[in-house]
């Protein structure tokens with residue numbers, strides 16, 4: 265978890281490879297549907313471009329479907345999900361059947377650093393939701409709807425807070441150390457990720 269630009273997608277790739285689990289990014293899944301112009305993509309394009317959240321019912325269904333695929337049976341990393349209280353409740357029901365969440369990683373970074381990263385990405389990738397107006401809107405949506413759910417996971421003792429400022433490798437090393445300190449093993453270790 266973390267505000268837009270905190271490095272979720274970037275770090276998800278590292279964690280998934282180190283712990284040998286699939287990284288499941290709801291944002292990537294939506295962008296894929298949008299670029300392929302699927303029925304779902306057409307439905308969510310305007311929402312995602314504006315920086316609003318896709319309705320919980322659509323997002324939850326998509327995650328349930330993805331987690332039911334065989335590669336997620338041994339473990340998974342969710343990137344950008346859950347983002348609302350409704351999604352937290354839905355995920356609780358989904359994982360209660362065969363295990364539990366082991367950790368919730370929160371990446372922190374200040375607003376100006378985030379805007380600078382995302383405007384830089386806008387130049388490189390031209391994402392429709394990386395305009396300054398959409399970025400500020402996404403930050404507000406995050407603060408209103410997602411920041412409160414951090415408390416839920418803090419109370420459960422699952423929250424791992426990691427400083428997201430620094431090079432990509434420095435942040436990746438911090439995450440790795442924090443997870444190992446919690447007994448979550450890397451691929452090849454005896455403990456399961």
Ligand code: B4P
Nearest residue numbers: 268269270271272273274290291312317318344381385432
């Ligand atoms: P996401 O794809 O999750 O978009 P994001 O918050 O911008 O994170 P992202 O992973 O792309 O960026 P990152 O921080 O890694 O969501 C997009 C949209 O999809 C949402 O606005 C919403 O509409 C919809 N959506 C997704 N999930 C949803 C849900 N659960 N419910 C409802 N709607 C949902 O990186 C940003 C940039 O920073 C990159 O360019 C990267 O290269 C750079 N960067 C990363 N780490 C850096 C570092 N250490 N130093 C310098 N730059 C760095």
